[in-house]
Amino acid sequence: MNAQGHEKHHIDAPVLTRLGVGFACAVALILLLMALLWQHMVPRYPAVPAQQVPAPPRLQATPPADRAVLDRAQRQQLNSYGWVNQGSGVARIPIERAMQVLATQHDKAPASSGSAR
Incomplete structure (x- = not known):
């Protein structure tokens, strides 16, 4: 502002230049x-040597054929006889035969005397 209270009409270039440079x-x-x-x-990490880089995942080439x-x-194992542990005498039998054996054992089981109707 000047002495009469008005604003200046010009820009002080040196002051503006110093302000910009600052x-x-x-x-x-x-x-x-x-x-x-x-x-x-x-953080600086050391480069991983090439032999320590894990191998890429080995994906199945033909999943439907593998399945x-x-x-x-599994079907062959379910429908055949074979040893599970021959030393302890544990064997497997075909699943159809196992269901017949269980059904026969269930028919021969005595009726429980605990329920009175």
Whole structure:
């Protein structure tokens, strides 16, 4: 403001230039400090040698065919006789035969005397 209380009509270029240069220097200094701090803050990991990199996953090439083979093997095991543990005398029998044996044992089981109707 001048002596009469009015605003100036011109811009003080040297003051504005010094202000711009000071602002640019402050931004540059802040960026430099951030870069220096970043170098100390980021952890440094050693490079992993090639022999320690895990192998890629081995995926099934033909899942439906693999499943069919597994189903056939399980069906064959369910429908055949064989030893589970021959040393202890544990064997497997076909599932149809096992259901017949269980049904026969259930028919021969005595009726429980605990329920009176």
